[in-house]
Amino acid sequence: MFWNVTQSLLGGLATTVEIFILTLIFALPLGLVLAFGAMSRWKPLRYLVQVLVWIIRGTPLMLQLIIIFYGPGLWLGKNIWSGDEAGRITATVVAFSINYACYFSVIFRGGIEGVPKGQREAGEVLGMTKSQIFFKITLLQMMKRVVPPMSNEIITLVKDTSLARIIAAYELTFAGYSFMKSAGLTWPLFYTGVFYLLFVGILTILFNYIEKKLDYFR
Amino acid sequence: MAILEVKNIEKHFGSTKVLHDVSFSLEEGNALAIIGSSGSGKTTLLRCLNFLEIPDHGTISVKGETLFDAAASSEIRDKDLRMKRLHFGMVFQSFNLFPQYTALENVTLAEKLLAQEQPDFKQHRKEILDRINAHGYELLKQMGLSERTQHYPHQLSGGQQQRVAIARALALKPDILCFDEPTSALDPELTGEVLSVIRGLAEQKTTMIIVTHEMAFARDVSDQLIFMDDGVIVEQGDPRQVIDHPCEERTRQFLTRYTQG
Numbered sequence: 001m002f003w004n005v006t007q008s009l010l011g012g013l014a015t016t017v018e019i020f021i022l023t024l025i026f027a028l029p030l031g032l033v034l035a036f037g038a039m040s041r042w043k044p045l046r047y048l049v050q051v052l053v054w055i056i057r058g059t060p061l062m063l064q065l066i067i068i069f070y071g072p073g074l075w076l077g078k079n080i081w082s083g084d085e086a087g088r089i090t091a092t093v094v095a096f097s098i099n100y101a102c103y104f105s106v107i108f109r110g111g112i113e114g115v116p117k118g119q120r121e122a123g124e125v126l127g128m129t130k131s132q133i134f135f136k137i138t139l140l141q142m143m144k145r146v147v148p149p150m151s152n153e154i155i156t157l158v159k160d161t162s163l164a165r166i167i168a169a170y171e172l173t174f175a176g177y178s179f180m181k182s183a184g185l186t187w188p189l190f191y192t193g194v195f196y197l198l199f200v201g202i203l204t205i206l207f208n209y210i211e212k213k214l215d216y217f218r
Numbered sequence: 219m220a221i222l223e224v225k226n227i228e229k230h231f232g233s234t235k236v237l238h239d240v241s242f243s244l245e246e247g248n249a250l251a252i253i254g255s256s257g258s259g260k261t262t263l264l265r266c267l268n269f270l271e272i273p274d275h276g277t278i279s280v281k282g283e284t285l286f287d288a289a290a291s292s293e294i295r296d297k298d299l300r301m302k303r304l305h306f307g308m309v310f311q312s313f314n315l316f317p318q319y320t321a322l323e324n325v326t327l328a329e330k331l332l333a334q335e336q337p338d339f340k341q342h343r344k345e346i347l348d349r350i351n352a353h354g355y356e357l358l359k360q361m362g363l364s365e366r367t368q369h370y371p372h373q374l375s376g377g378q379q380q381r382v383a384i385a386r387a388l389a390l391k392p393d394i395l396c397f398d399e400p401t402s403a404l405d406p407e408l409t410g411e412v413l414s415v416i417r418g419l420a421e422q423k424t425t426m427i428i429v430t431h432e433m434a435f436a437r438d439v440s441d442q443l444i445f446m447d448d449g450v451i452v453e454q455g456d457p458r459q460v461i462d463h464p465c466e467e468r469t470r471q472f473l474t475r476y477t478q479g
Contacts, residue, residue, distance in 0.1 A: 118314035125268045125308040126328035126390065127300050136327065140318045217317040218372040 012175025026097035031104025056102040068095040069167045088169040111142035144214040151207040221246040227276035247423035251440035259449040307392035311399040315371040322367040326354040357385040377408030397428040
């Protein structure tokens with residue numbers, strides 16, 4: 001039985017990791033784009049981003065996931081997500097990417113605005129272009145600033161993947177819970193918790209490593 | 219002919235006029251000191267020369283070439299702004315070194331980025347980078363920092379950081395080197411080492427503009443002196459003349475406050 005549960009949980013873990021990694025791949029760059037939008041000198045864009053961030057941060061992720069998964073089928077009369085597991089995972093990644101990009105954008109904006117103005121000016125008087133200033137000067141200083149708040153958000157993401165159960169994506173929590181329903185077993189729930197703890201433990205080590213790596217400057 | 223010619227510069231921040239009809243010229247190899255109380259417009263003037271602020275009115279010419287003319291359409295004005303900036307070097311009050319780079323990397327970064335834009339960079343990559351690094355090392359050595367090239371800014375004292383910043387400003391061989399209160403963030407002990415570096419540059423006939431509160435230094439080192447108050451040039455001329463025998467009442471008041479200290 002233990003082996004059965006382990007196998008099943010590993011299957012769920014694969015989905016959890018897939019949602020986690022894909023969400024990061026889309027949400028990190030999108031968050032940076034939104035951060036620039038929120039700092040734009042063009043007011044309409046700035047307001048648009050502010051309203052988006054307000055809506056996404058102001059409503060539950062579970063609600064957003066339900067709307068994104070069922071919405072197209074209900075309003076367009078046509079389900080854009082395929083009915084299988086892949087379709088559910090795609091819908092989850094879309095909902096999560098939008099949600100997390102909004103949170104990331106606020107962290108990125110804080111990181112960029114926290115780099116002293118004199119850094120940009122020093123680059124300007126040395127004849128650097130805007131993109132050279134961003135990539136060669138601002139970016140690394142911003143990264144150093146955002147690692148602690150980002151690690152919080154990313155660890156939250158690990159556990160938020162369990163929300164995908166609401167649209168029946170077979171992720172880790174779903175896998176553990178199913179043994180309670182089918183066989184009345186409760187210990188797989190605690191075993192599931194161990195999987196999350198190990199996952200987050202590895203991430204914590206990784207974030208500590210990055211923080212250390214960036215410790216060579218102030 | 220003067221290397222720098224500044225005519226009728228005006229600058230407003232909102233409805234506050236910070237610079238009013240500022241005109242002066244500077245000869246090649248001369249050092250110009252600008253003195254005046256805080257808020258008199260000295261720093262804004264320097265920032266206008268480096269295009270960190272865009273003047274609302276007036277012209278700036280270097281070596282007879284008009285770099286900036288407020289009357290021109292903004293498109294013509296901003297064209298090649300980046301390259302125009304390279305006529306001026308800037309040393310900031312708060313150093314503004316890049317913390318993630320070593321002293322040597324701080325000095326060489328801009329030169330390397332410019333070199334990358336040259337068409338022959340890929341073929342001669344190694345030689346070009348070696349040459350730039352050698353140049354950077356030479357500049358740091360000139361600043362008395364040959365032992366500190368691999369240090370990061372936070373490992374250096376304020377005076378050392380400012381000397382790295384001076385080397386960085388010199389790296390692109392600007393026509394005119396600007397200093398914005400270069401010692402105001404330093405304690406008296408460290409002030410001396412930075413001032414002596416600037417004095418050395420003056421002796422080598424580097425064309426410089428120095429905004430400073432160090433009156434004795436301005437009097438000794440500069441060839442020309444401007445006293446500013448409330449956004450206008452109140453008095454300008456020979457530094458000894460202006461400091462020892464000011465013509466204007468406002469200059470006299472300012473200097474009295476300083477000498478009484």
